Amino acid sequence: MKVLVRKTIGIMTVLMLFILAACSGTSTETGTESESGDNTEQASGTLSAKIGVVSYLTGAGAAYGEAITQGLKLAQEEINEQGEVNIELVIEDSAGEADQALSAAQKLMNDDEILAIIGPTLSTEFLAVAPEADLNGIPIIGTSTTVDGIPEIGDYVFRNAIPESLAIPAAMEKAVERTNAKKVALIYGNDDAVTKGGFEVMERTAKEMGLEIVATETFQKGQSDYNAQLTKIKNGNPDLVLASALYNEGAVIMDQARKMGIDVPFVGGNGFNSPQAIEIAGEAANGLIVGTPWFGESDDPKVVEFNEKYEAKFGKLPDQFAAQAYDALYIYADALKRAGEADRDVFRDALAETKDLEGLLGNFSFDEIGDVVMDVTVLEIKDGKFVEFE
Known part of the structure; x- marks a missing residue:
């Protein structure tokens, strides 16, 4: 019943927006950073979706958010080039603060074209945002949220970060x-x-x-x-x-x-x-x-290729947070292809069924509550760099 009500309201809202847009013939800019990638023209049959991102882009821990958004943008570019789906990223800054993260997320949730949300960055922020996303029936995934209890927040809440x-x-x-x-x-x-x-x-x-x-x-x-x-x-x-x-x-x-x-x-x-x-x-x-889950010095061909592409695009090597964000967008793209439509409830169900997806960080699945199933690698810093612990 809950899903049916959401779908009915969503259809009525879309119809009203369509009528208003047709009458006005205008659009407005919100100031949000929107990343549509290179393929703005959609090929026939290509699934298109807008994904909201809440990331820690300014403040003391901005390196986390920078890595995450860069990982997302690299994945977006590759996914759009493949042509099966076309993803537009709508990015909002949280500044590492729970209240700002919630305001940013609410802005995204109020856009009926947003299919799902990635982020926020810190668990403190995510704990403020995820309950509201779940209440509104908007799938949300944490790429760097590691505290206990994250997926238990609700049916629409997932993460691909190792807890x-x-x-x-x-x-x-x-x-x-x-x-x-x-x-x-x-x-x-x-x-x-x-x-x-x-x-x-x-x-x-x-x-x-x-x-x-x-x-x-x-x-x-x-x-x-x-x-x-x-x-x-x-x-x-x-x-x-x-x-x-x-x-x-x-x-x-x-x-x-x-x-x-x-x-x-x-x-x-x-x-x-x-x-x-x-x-x-x-x-x-x-x-x-x-x-x-991430070892940047691995000789795995996928990791080597990712490092090369990332460094060529952003001028530095990626870290764990870039890699997890990169994989998260591929997880979303895979679920969108299996869903066959940009519908929040259908997408959520497809996302929950993700199993044995070969990602950059390894084989990835969600368990029954939406938590990550993945192996852990132990690293240490030796001679000024991360190496595999032996």
Whole structure:
């Protein structure tokens, strides 16, 4: 009944808009960045869809959003060239703030031509936006949202990002196996959903592994001095430091830790997995261990080709967030082809049935609640670059 009502309202709305447009003969610009790709003229039989994007494009963590939108644009260009579907991206900036992300998403939701939404970037933002998208029957996918409970929000909510509950334990198990660690210290950002969620996974996994937690310290977004927290961690003499942080703060924490003589390995959450951590921390980033579906140094032909295309287009190598966004648009394109029409409910059902899709990051499926099914790779930073953990 819920789907039938949505479809009836949608048809009536489209008819009213068609009548109004025919009468006025004009259109207005909203100021939204719209990326239609190279194929603006549709070939006969080509499915066309507008996809809304909410991305972290300005502010301290804009490198995340930049990578995501660049990954999307590269995928869009390739998909449109293939000719089966034509995708237009309508991009809005969230600035990493939940309220701005919600306003941006509402703007997209009010456009009846928007088939589905990608983003927002941070879990804090996504948790504000996804319930409303689900309520409005608009499919939404998170490409970088890793906290527990994301797909459980509703039937229209999906993600292709490896959750912290998979990535962090995989990294911790590898780190403990190599170092024979017995004691760990934890440090996390207590004002962000992804860093709080990562901490919860770290703490739970440490207890399950029988590790002694010698210190638990917190910090806030934008903090620059971690002397007090790191002094307590150093006094605990841990074998590993478990740090749930975004790359901005995480890199500074590692730099200050090394200067204080804390030379044990760090295990990070998903937000720590960025080349920006190396750029900011330099040699201090060596020894960081993370779990991820993306290994940019892989000799897999798909990864090599993606790296080459991305670097040629944007002047730098891609990171995990670019790769996940790239795959997400291909997941959407595949679902659109199987749906056979740009209808939100039909598209949602096709999306839910995605199984064993060969993507850039590997074989991809959704489980029964819309969460990702994919293998985890553990990486470490060694000699200033991410390498596969051995």
